[in-house]
Amino acid sequence: SYELTQPPSVSVSPGQTARITCSGDALPKKYAYWYQQKSGQAPVLVIYEDTKRPSGIPERFSASSSGTMATLTISGAQVEDEADYYCYSTDSSDNHRVFGGGTKLTVL
Amino acid sequence: EVQLVESGGGLVQPGGSLRLSCAASRFTFSNFWMSWVRQAPGKGLEWVANIKQDGSEKNYVDSVKGRFTISRDNAEASLYLQMNSLRAEDTAVYYCVRGGNWGDYWGQGTLVTVSS
Numbered sequence: 001s002y003e004l005t006q007p008p009s010v011s012v013s014p015g016q017t018a019r020i021t022c023s024g025d026a027l028p029k030k031y032a033y034w035y036q037q038k039s040g041q042a043p044v045l046v047i048y049e050d051t052k053r054p055s056g057i058p059e060r061f062s063a064s065s066s067g068t069m070a071t072l073t074i075s076g077a078q079v080e081d082e083a084d085y086y087c088y089s090t091d092s093s094d095n096h097r098v099f100g101g102g103t104k105l106t107v108l
Numbered sequence: 109e110v111q112l113v114e115s116g117g118g119l120v121q122p123g124g125s126l127r128l129s130c131a132a133s134r135f136t137f138s139n140f141w142m143s144w145v146r147q148a149p150g151k152g153l154e155w156v157a158n159i160k161q162d163g164s165e166k167n168y169v170d171s172v173k174g175r176f177t178i179s180r181d182n183a184e185a186s187l188y189l190q191m192n193s194l195r196a197e198d199t200a201v202y203y204c205v206r207g208g209n210w211g212d213y214w215g216q217g218t219l220v221t222v223s224s
Contacts (some may be wrong), residue, residue, distance in 0.1 A: 001170075033210045035153070042203060042214040043153065054212065086153055088210060097169075097209065099153040 002026065002091035004100035011106040018074040020103045022087030025068055032070035033088040034063060036081075037102075043086065047072060077107045110135050110213040112204045117218030124194050128218060130187040130204030137185035141208025144178060144189050146200035147217075154200075157189065158208040172198075194222045
């Protein structure tokens with residue numbers, strides 16, 4: 001089966017830049033998507049098709065993808081950005097749709 | 109704003125069945141693939157199943173194949189998940205999601221607990 005690998009946790013101070021990575025063998029060919037999930041809430045899409053930001057998502061959220069790694073960047077992280085972040089993609093044949101294990105972002 | 113409201117969760121014994129529903133509104137339901145995604149307590153997200161706009165194509169994660177059936181009623185703007193032969197490891201919050209390969213809108217979820 002296919003796997004996407006994320007670091008379990010990332011910690012930054014308010015105003016700093018947070019970077020969360022996601023690695024997967026098919027990422028050179030498949031888009032990455034990023035979801036934010038705050039405690040007790042449903043996930044929210046923050047990035048789609050590697051780099052695109054849905055309307056209503058703050059500009060401090062951006063992303064990139066190069067080779068087998070996708071990266072979510074939060075520039076000037078705020079306390080309200082504390083959440084679990086999940087990357088999502090598919091394997092090269094679209095047979096497996098998978099989420100990464102999630103990264104807990106702490107901003108304090 | 110798109111609205112997705114799940115219902116039908118609850119406590120069920122191992123081996124039992126449950127049918128989840130998702131009522132969609134504020135968008136043209138029949139134009140979109142739809143999916144179910146679940147999250148076990150304290151765990152990560154797991155994509156479960158999706159269904160094409162007209163119901164002609166369905167896909168499932170290996171762990172639920174043969175036990176779960178996804179379906180939809182476009183006239184009622186509703187999505188369903190029939191879950192049979194439930195196991196303890198199916199315990200999770202089940203989310204209704206707009207989209208097939210990825211989802212842009214999620215419901216608030218309904219909790220399914222499989223326990224004796």
